[in-house]
Amino acid sequence: MAIDKDPHDDRVLESLVGRSISAEDHLLACEPCRSERNLLAASIRAFSDSARETSDHPTHFWTRQAAQIHSRISSTRSSGMGFRYRMTSALAALAIAALLLLQRAPVPRPEPQAVTGSASDHELLLEVERALQRDTPAALEPVALLVEDISRTTSESAPSFSKEQSHHAN
Amino acid sequence: MENVLNDAIRTALTSNVVSIAEFDEVVRRHQKRVYRVLFLLLRNADEADSLTQECFLRAYQNIDRFRGECSVQTWLLRIAINLAKDHERNRKFSFWKRFLGFSNEEVHARAIEFPAPGPNPEQSLIERAQVQAVWDAVRELSPQQRTIFALRFVEELELSEIAVVLGLQTGSVKAQLFRSVHTVRRRLKEQQWR
Secondary structure, three states: OOOOOHHHHHHHHHHHOOOOHHHHHHHHHOOHHHHHHHHHHHHHHHHHHHHHHHHOOOOOHHHHHHHHHHHHHHHHHHHHHHHHHHHHHHHHHHHHHHHHHHHHHOOOOOHHHHHHHHHHHHHHHHHHHHHHHHOOOOHHHHHHHHHHHHHHHHHHHHHHHHHHHHHOOO | OHHHHHHHHHHHHHHHOOOOHHHHHHHHHHHHHHHHHHHHOOOOHHHHHHHHHHHHHHHHHOOOOOOOOOHHHHHHHHHHHHHHHHHHHHHHHHHHHHHHOOOOOOOOOOOOOOOOOOOOOOHHHHHHHHHHHHHHHHHOOOOOHHHHHHHHHHHOOOOHHHHHHHHOOOOOOOOOHHHHHHHHHHHHHHHHOO
């Protein structure tokens, strides 16, 4: 929107918008601007009157509007209070239920930790003792068994061979 | 008496403890002005009525936010203008809904009726034409300019008060009012030339 740059126009508008002292001084000296401002001011005043009259209503309109506002406020208030009441009751019921559940729940008994501990210690000692008594380490046990087996076989076959040998010698 | 009552309402609102009876007094005191501003912004009597009710309901629900830094009237007008803005936004959206066939809702904007002409028919006709030209010019303004124009010339609020209501700088209000008056003047000149 382009605004006229005529200084007279600006003075007229300024006098209406911001009650500018310089604009008022100008209007006192400039008759065309003064009449222009008066015309514009009168038109705006007529518009304001028209706006007030158009938006005005008989008393019963305002009474009805106020009553409706009152009833809407009352209903929100009561529904708000109802909501608060319902929430409080629900929370209270929840708290009681939680309390009852806690009371009825089986009490967890402490496990005999110390006994288990000593038993496992005893097992461990026995294991150590067994390992010490063993000739070979546990990992080499299969090999030891194989060696034992071979040596047993050899010792069993050795006398017959010697007998045979002695037989041939004879 | 007026000021005493105003102070009492203000104190009640600031303390955030307001009975419905006390709030009824606030409604009675300010409903006409709130309605008038909404009517000028929306140009629809039914919508203005409905939003006036909504404005007071919101005010009551948000009483705890009223700190007493501005007058009760300024606070209420701020709520009303924000409601009008939201309403305009929704109206644009509902236009598209209707256009796309999602809604069958009809717009029932009631035509603005001017007061009956005065005793001198010729003079009344001229005056009526002038008033019509101002109404047309006001319709041409942007929503913010229209609000400022209405608050200044219909409600006779000071520029600083308008600035508080709209959350603007006084200088900005003055600049927008200047443009609004310029538009009105242009319209009146056009009407004179016809």
